[in-house]
Amino acid sequence: MSSHHESILREPLVTGENITYSKVTEDILVPVENKPNKAWWIGFIVSAMGAGLWVFCVSWTFWFGVGEWGLNKTVGWAWDITGFVWWVGIGHAGTLISAVLLLFRQNWRNSINRSAEAMTIFAVICAASYIISHMGRPWLFHWALPLPNQYGSLWVNFNSPLVWDVFAISTYFSVSLVFWYTGLLPDIATIRDRAIGTRRRIYSILSFGWNGSVKTWQRFELVSLVLAGVSTPLVLSVHTIVSMDFATSVVPGWHTTIFPPYFVAGAIFSGFAMVQTLLLVTRKVMNFENYITMFHIESMNKIIILTGSIVGVAYLTELFIAWYSGVEYEQYAFLNRVSGPYWWAYWIMMTCNVISPQLFWFKKVRTSIALSWLLSIVVNIGMWFERFVIIVTSLHRDYLPSSWVMFYPSWVDVGIFIGSIGLFFTLFLLFLRVLPAIAMAEVKLLLKSSSDQAKQKLITEQSVDKGQAEYYIESLEKYDSISPNLLNTKKFNDE
Amino acid sequence: MSNIKYILGHFADPDDMMHGIDKLQENNITVFDVFTPMPIHGIEDKLGIRRSRLGKVAFGFGISGTITAISMITYMLVIDWPMNIGGKPHFAFPDFVPIMFELTVLFAAFGMVGTYFFVNHLAPGRAPRVMDLRATNDRFVVAIDAKENSQHDKIDDILKKAGAVEVKHNERKYVSYE
Numbered sequence: 001m002s003s004h005h006e007s008i009l010r011e012p013l014v015t016g017e018n019i020t021y022s023k024v025t026e027d028i029l030v031p032v033e034n035k036p037n038k039a040w041w042i043g044f045i046v047s048a049m050g051a052g053l054w055v056f057c058v059s060w061t062f063w064f065g066v067g068e069w070g071l072n073k074t075v076g077w078a079w080d081i082t083g084f085v086w087w088v089g090i091g092h093a094g095t096l097i098s099a100v101l102l103l104f105r106q107n108w109r110n111s112i113n114r115s116a117e118a119m120t121i122f123a124v125i126c127a128a129s130y131i132i133s134h135m136g137r138p139w140l141f142h143w144a145l146p147l148p149n150q151y152g153s154l155w156v157n158f159n160s161p162l163v164w165d166v167f168a169i170s171t172y173f174s175v176s177l178v179f180w181y182t183g184l185l186p187d188i189a190t191i192r193d194r195a196i197g198t199r200r201r202i203y204s205i206l207s208f209g210w211n212g213s214v215k216t217w218q219r220f221e222l223v224s225l226v227l228a229g230v231s232t233p234l235v236l237s238v239h240t241i242v243s244m245d246f247a248t249s250v251v252p253g254w255h256t257t258i259f260p261p262y263f264v265a266g267a268i269f270s271g272f273a274m275v276q277t278l279l280l281v282t283r284k285v286m287n288f289e290n291y292i293t294m295f296h297i298e299s300m301n302k303i304i305i306l307t308g309s310i311v312g313v314a315y316l317t318e319l320f321i322a323w324y325s326g327v328e329y330e331q332y333a334f335l336n337r338v339s340g341p342y343w344w345a346y347w348i349m350m351t352c353n354v355i356s357p358q359l360f361w362f363k364k365v366r367t368s369i370a371l372s373w374l375l376s377i378v379v380n381i382g383m384w385f386e387r388f389v390i391i392v393t394s395l396h397r398d399y400l401p402s403s404w405v406m407f408y409p410s411w412v413d414v415g416i417f418i419g420s421i422g423l424f425f426t427l428f429l430l431f432l433r434v435l436p437a438i439a440m441a442e443v444k445l446l447l448k449s450s451s452d453q454a455k456q457k458l459i460t461e462q463s464v465d466k467g468q469a470e471y472y473i474e475s476l477e478k479y480d481s482i483s484p485n486l487l488n489t490k491k492f493n494d495e
Numbered sequence: 496m497s498n499i500k501y502i503l504g505h506f507a508d509p510d511d512m513m514h515g516i517d518k519l520q521e522n523n524i525t526v527f528d529v530f531t532p533m534p535i536h537g538i539e540d541k542l543g544i545r546r547s548r549l550g551k552v553a554f555g556f557g558i559s560g561t562i563t564a565i566s567m568i569t570y571m572l573v574i575d576w577p578m579n580i581g582g583k584p585h586f587a588f589p590d591f592v593p594i595m596f597e598l599t600v601l602f603a604a605f606g607m608v609g610t611y612f613f614v615n616h617l618a619p620g621r622a623p624r625v626m627d628l629r630a631t632n633d634r635f636v637v638a639i640d641a642k643e644n645s646q647h648d649k650i651d652d653i654l655k656k657a658g659a660v661e662v663k664h665n666e667r668k669y670v671s672y673e
Contacts, residue, residue, distance in 0.1 A: 020507075020633065021507070021532060021632070021633035022632060022633035024633075025532075025632050025633060146567065146571060152576060153575070153576070154576065155571035155572065155575065155576055156571075157572075157578075157580065158568045158571070158572055158590060158591060158594060159572075159580055159583070159587055159590040161593075163594070164593040164594055164597075167593070167594045167597040167598070168593065168597050171597040171598070171600055171601040174601065174604075174605070175600060175601065175604040175605075178604055178605065178608050179604070182608055182611075185617070186532070186533075186631065189623065189625075189631045190532065190631040190632055192623065192631075193623075193625065193628040193629070193630075193631045193632065194628075194632065204620075204622070204623060205619050205620045206619070207623060208612065208617040208618055208619055208621060209616065209617055209618065209621030209622060209623045209624065210617065210623065210631075211530060211623055211624050211625050211626075211630075211631075212530045212531055212532060212630055212631055213528045213529065213530055214528060214529045214531075214535075214538055214539065214542060214544060215528075215544065215615065216615050216617075217531065217533075217534040217535070218534075218539050218544060218547055219547050219549055219611050219614070219615060220534065220611075221534050222547045222549050222550060223549060223607060223608060223611050226549070226550055226553045226603070226607055227604055227607070227608070230553075230557070230599075230600045230603050230604055231600075231604075233596070233600070234597075234600045237593065237596055237597065237600075241593055244593075440532075441532060441533040441534070442533070444532055444533040445533050445534065448508075448509070448510075
């Protein structure tokens with residue numbers, strides 16, 4: 001029940017004074033119900049220019065073909081697949097937060113799941129656009145689907161991981177979209193019931209007629225739980241299959257069984273970094289500090305350090321196994337990665353993904369907003385280089401030394417990459433304007449059990465152990481940027 | 496007889512609302528429905544609402560996805576156009592597993608959500624059947640059918656005593672959305 005109090009030792013998930021159910025609604029709907037501020041407009045204009053660049057460069061590719069990219073006869077996959085894997089990986093954190101953390105009953109997910117899921121959807125859109133444009137003849141993309149045709153029918157080869165990928169990515173995108181939208185319905189209904197005129201009409205259509213009756217909520221919770229249950233293996237399968245695009249080939253450096261778990265860990269790692277990049281800015285600009293607290297930031301940093309370390313172990317295992325296998329091609333591939341012409345890319349990857357996230361072992365770093373943000377950017381850069389290293393350094397030294405080349409991106413490659421970031425941020429900023437960035441109904445659930453307010457009340461009522469209460473107050477004062485209910489704290493100390 | 500159709504007890508706190516439902520039930524007053532801005536755990540038992548069967552629905556759809564995938568792939572690769580791919584068996588079952596899994600998830604998710612929308616009458620553009628506009632914001636609304644329960648004053652009294660911040664007598668069932 002909602003009156004169930006959790007341990008005072010747990011950090012509050014909602015801070016601030018006088019937080020009521022209506023205040024949650026008011027606070028979260030500020031960006032939706034009001035004209036956007038200057039920060040939003042600046043961000044939007046810059047991102048929209050990026051999105052424009054993306055449209056231009058993708059159209060250029062469609063018109064003139066992939067020959068406009070920097071690809072050559074040896075390196076046939078480069079920035080396109082790097083970008084694709086990078087974006088899909090980023091998307092994974094959203095599903096992880098919304099599904100896996102729901103199954104584990106991690107309540108801190110409640111205030112970050114909405115925006116993380118939105119991020120998933122936008123990231124997968126960016127990823128899919130890379131897939132479509134790298135096809136060369138994108139208008140024939142349906143040839144990857146098992147559709148009846150005039151050639152026999154000649155069916156797709158279901159033994160190919162590329163076909164699995166088509167199914168995996170499209171299932172992932174559509175299931176994420178459904179999961180996200182179903183979760184949005186109660187919050188859209190809240191906007192609808194507060195709006196008037198055309199706004200009410202639009203949100204009324206979008207709300208599907210939600211009314212919040214007992215049966216609606218009961219089924220809603222079951223739907224969320226089951227969707228979380230199916231999304232969890234789904235998200236693991238998606239990056240596993242992405243890694244199989246490489247692992248089932250015979251290219252040295254790709255043909256490794258470690259790829260699936262290593263890719264999944266990397267995906268979670270980069271995804272959480274992107275969530276951190278977005279939310280640290282969002283909470284500041286949108287004044288969500290009471291809902292996305294230092295505890296949330298610290299928890300995400302802990303996941304970043306865990307997955308970053310897993311990725312680090314995977315890098316070292318790869319090196320060890322390459323040596324231990326005794327296969328000279330494999331040994332060369334890794335020696336070339338570490339010390340060949342792309343040594344700088346390898347060491348950027350190592351530094352950004354394995355070494356710098358270790359700084360999060362220090363609580364001071366983990367709870368510093370500026371450093372968290374900086375390191376999240378570093379991780380994003382590192383994870384892009386990881387995919388670049390895997391793809392380009394494995395390809396550029398072919399079996400025949402006469403085919404050895406370097407890869408140089410063309411302006412179209414660069415334009416599509418920068419443009420896809422612009423597209424991503426454009427979609428995210430639009431999302432912040434029209435839909436609640438925090439799941440209001442789910443945050444309301446936390447109000448009576450896990451908010452600072454509820455815990456302060458327990459302390460004033462003296463219904464908790466004194467030592468534990470002191471611990472609670474001390475840790476809040478020490479690490480949280482939002483000062484706790486100081487009045488109550490003082491009262492407690494005086495007594 | 497008055498034309499009051501529904502009596503709505505507005506609570507500001509979910510615990511007060513649960514208390515209010517208890518009090519109503521002690522007085523043999525049936526609750527028509529409860530509208531809340533968030534899920535209330537434990538309310539189903541109180542109102543005697545059965546466990547949802549949507550989980551089974553999802554399972555059924557999921558299995559049908561698995562069957563669809565295996566039969567589609569087998570038909571295409573083994574029966575309709577068997578092709579020699581590196582001398583491997585036509586029925587290469589391990590290779591079929593990823594797509595079987597993906598279609599299981601796809602069917603389960605879409606089937607379940609579709610069923611949910613269908614049984615709860617949720618559809619784009621459907622007029623919201625809302626009894627009070629604040630029930631999606633900060634009010635926990637207990638609705639009582641005024642025709643079935645005639646002692647209106649007593650109901651008002653029970654609701655107020657249980658901590659209702661407001662009691663409304665509605666002559667229309669739903670808030671107009673025209």
